[in-house]
Amino acid sequence: xxxxxxADLAEVGGDKHVDVAxxxxxxxxxxLDALLDARPALRDRVLTEDGDLxxxxxxxxxxxxxxxxxxxxxxxxxxxxxxxxFPPVSGG
Numbered sequence: 001x002x003x004x005x006x007a008d009l010a011e012v013g014g015d016k017h018v019d020v021a022x023x024x025x026x027x028x029x030x031x032l033d034a035l036l037d038a039r040p041a042l043r044d045r046v047l048t049e050d051g052d053l054x055x056x057x058x059x060x061x062x063x064x065x066x067x068x069x070x071x072x073x074x075x076x077x078x079x080x081x082x083x084x085x086f087p088p089v090s091g092g
Contacts, residue, residue, distance in 0.1 A: 011042050
């Protein structure tokens with residue numbers, strides 16, 4: 001399973017693309033745990049002290065924000081699914 005990291009998350013994680021291994025019945029949360037195990041520098045940037053996803057970090061599963069669509073981090077993932085994480089984006 002591949003994570004795509006954007007902006008400063010790619011810098012902290014050391015790459016824009018990070019492959020992780022998850023089991024056959026994995027969830028987005030499992031894939032996130034695998035990412036944070038592989039790239040521990042991301043942990044403080046992505047999770048609160050309580051282990052919850054920080055409010056300003058966006059996680060997308062197949063293009064859908066897990067905060068607003070489906071079962072959140074409990075959504076099942078399958079081989080070939082797209083996972084992405086990015087901080088808030090502003091422009092002008």
